[in-house]
Amino acid sequence: MTDEPLQPGVKSLIDSLLDSPAPSPVLAEVGKVTEVGDGIALVSGLDRALADELLVFASGVRGMVLDLEPHRLGVVLLGPADQIAAGEDVWRTHKVISVPVGPGLMGRVVDATGQPRDGRNRIEAVADRPIEVAAPGILCRSPITRPLATGIKAIDAAVPVGLGQRELIIGDRQTGKTSIALDTILNQASSEILCIYCAVGQRGDSVARVIETLRGSGQLSRTIVVAAGDEDTPGLSFVAPYSAMTMAEYFADQGCDVLVVFDDLTHHAQSYRELSLLLRRPPGREAFPGDIFYVHARLLERAGQFSPEAGGGSITALPVVETQAENLSAYIPTNLISITDGQIYLSPRLVRKNQFPAVDLGVSVSRVGSKAQYRAFRDVAGNLRVTLSQFEELEDFARFGTRLDDTTRARLVRGAAVRAALRQPEHAPVPAVVQLVILVAAMEGVFDDLPEARVLAAMDQLRAAATDELPGLAKQIGQNQPLSESDLSAMLALAGKVLGNEGGGDGTDV
Numbered sequence: 001m002t003d004e005p006l007q008p009g010v011k012s013l014i015d016s017l018l019d020s021p022a023p024s025p026v027l028a029e030v031g032k033v034t035e036v037g038d039g040i041a042l043v044s045g046l047d048r049a050l051a052d053e054l055l056v057f058a059s060g061v062r063g064m065v066l067d068l069e070p071h072r073l074g075v076v077l078l079g080p081a082d083q084i085a086a087g088e089d090v091w092r093t094h095k096v097i098s099v100p101v102g103p104g105l106m107g108r109v110v111d112a113t114g115q116p117r118d119g120r121n122r123i124e125a126v127a128d129r130p131i132e133v134a135a136p137g138i139l140c141r142s143p144i145t146r147p148l149a150t151g152i153k154a155i156d157a158a159v160p161v162g163l164g165q166r167e168l169i170i171g172d173r174q175t176g177k178t179s180i181a182l183d184t185i186l187n188q189a190s191s192e193i194l195c196i197y198c199a200v201g202q203r204g205d206s207v208a209r210v211i212e213t214l215r216g217s218g219q220l221s222r223t224i225v226v227a228a229g230d231e232d233t234p235g236l237s238f239v240a241p242y243s244a245m246t247m248a249e250y251f252a253d254q255g256c257d258v259l260v261v262f263d264d265l266t267h268h269a270q271s272y273r274e275l276s277l278l279l280r281r282p283p284g285r286e287a288f289p290g291d292i293f294y295v296h297a298r299l300l301e302r303a304g305q306f307s308p309e310a311g312g313g314s315i316t317a318l319p320v321v322e323t324q325a326e327n328l329s330a331y332i333p334t335n336l337i338s339i340t341d342g343q344i345y346l347s348p349r350l351v352r353k354n355q356f357p358a359v360d361l362g363v364s365v366s367r368v369g370s371k372a373q374y375r376a377f378r379d380v381a382g383n384l385r386v387t388l389s390q391f392e393e394l395e396d397f398a399r400f401g402t403r404l405d406d407t408t409r410a411r412l413v414r415g416a417a418v419r420a421a422l423r424q425p426e427h428a429p430v431p432a433v434v435q436l437v438i439l440v441a442a443m444e445g446v447f448d449d450l451p452e453a454r455v456l457a458a459m460d461q462l463r464a465a466a467t468d469e470l471p472g473l474a475k476q477i478g479q480n481q482p483l484s485e486s487d488l489s490a491m492l493a494l495a496g497k498v499l500g501n502e503g504g505g506d507g508t509d510v
């Protein structure tokens with residue numbers, strides 16, 4: 001403790017943090033920086049500081065208390081370390097780190113502390129909320145029964161996601177993980193679901209590309225982008241997912257459905273490892289600290305479908321994790337696989353075959369989503385996985401030039417057609433009714449023996465035709481009704497008609 005007066009800049013910063021005009025005497029609680037590292041500082045003289053408390057350095061940089069040790073605090077810096085010097089004063093704020101929440105954040109790009117990053121005016125917040133809160137208990141939760149439409153055929157049909165679910169997107173680098181998450185956000189344009197995209201440790205250009213895509217589609221106005229890029233301090237990367245979750249919780253408390261994407265938690269774990277090693281915590285497996293599981297579990301436990309008494313809202317979490325050389329059993333991927341309710345695995349093998357989206361249905365699973373899936377999908381795509389896995393097995397076998405009987409050949413043809421039907425360009429989510437027409441056509445053999453280019457062209461045409469010619473069906477699917485025989489034949493007839501036109505034929509039904 002010292003009697004030196006507070007510097008004016010620091011005083012006003014502390015005042016604004018405390019929202020009170022006059023500094024209280026406790027603010028005189030001041031410590032000294034004993035050591036500064038890359039992204040951390042060690043502070044002495046603040047023995048009464050609390051875990052997660054926000055501290056303010058004389059240079060104006062802020063920090064969060066991570067380690068409480070006798071006579072020494074380990075502080076994570078939320079600003080540049082090069083502005084801090086050993087011996088500098090540090091003040092307590094008596095507040096845990098909080099972010100602004102409220103509808104004013106919609107359409108904005110903010111940093112991990114909720115400050116604008118888009119060059120626009122300050123955020124009109126309803127309140128400030130601490131970024132760390134305990135996850136809601138079991139009595140505040142309800143079963144997951146409503147589907148979250150991703151607009152991606154392979155996912156909606158075979159790995160369905162429900163509102164309130166935590167579904168991991170996992171795969172090697174450049175397998176299309178961000179595209180899957182982004183397409184899911186784009187597909188919410190026609191729904192009431194609010195979206196949050198939290199970029200952790202991503203390159204600036206890839207975050208800019210995501211923002212541009214959201215802006216171009218008009219979906220940015222219903223999305224909050226929380227960006228902690230690779231140029232930010234590891235402290236900001238560590239805090240960003242908790243901030244995004246806190247913003248989501250505000251809307252869920254109002255009864256809204258919120259989708260949060262964490263892109264990606266590999267970088268998040270690496271930032272935490274960096275901070276922990278600098279703070280000289282004992283390293284564990286792969287040099288990660290022992291509590292890395294808890295770091296991710298306490299974040300993802302905050303997602304869920306909440307009971308009507310707790311507001312009735314939901315938070316669906318789509319965390320992304322990167323694997324190396326398809327190693328699903330590495331430390332962070334296995335942790336996240338066990339925390340989440342399923343995973344969408346993107347395979348580099350499929351990427352090499354240019355099969356996008358590269359969802360490997362053999363390894364992907366959704367543990368609760370099938371209960372939320374529309375009945376129509378269950379009726380049509382119930383054996384999609386089996387058809388595809390049998391096909392892939394046979395395809396490998398047929399590569400040896402073996403002579404095949406007619407049944408096997410027919411299976412190969414059908415499998416190839418179904419796989420072609422699951423192809424989809426990025427940023428082009430497909431409505432449920434169009435997905436169903438395509439799947440029915442592929443599973444019933446309408447696309448058999450057609451060249452892939454023709455299937456792709458036919459799928460484009462089906463998009464327009466299905467919306468115009470099957471107007472009642474979309475409503476029926478939305479009401480979770482099963483498909484009748486006449487619905488199925490109408491869908492098949494439409495697919496046949498489109499193929500007839502597309503091939504320049506007479507439009508005869510199949």
Ligand SMILES: Nc1ncnc2c1ncn2[C@@H]1O[C@H](COP(=O)(O)OP(=O)(O)OP(=O)(O)O)[C@@H](O)[C@H]1O
Binds near residue numbers: 173175426
């Ligand atoms: N459905 C698709 N159709 C065609 N190309 C696609 C599709 N999805 C993704 N791609 C392409 O694959 C590449 C990787 O996509 P993306 O950046 O989404 O992958 P990622 O796994 O998130 O990458 P990173 O490892 O860099 O995070 C991009 O060039 C993208 O254009």
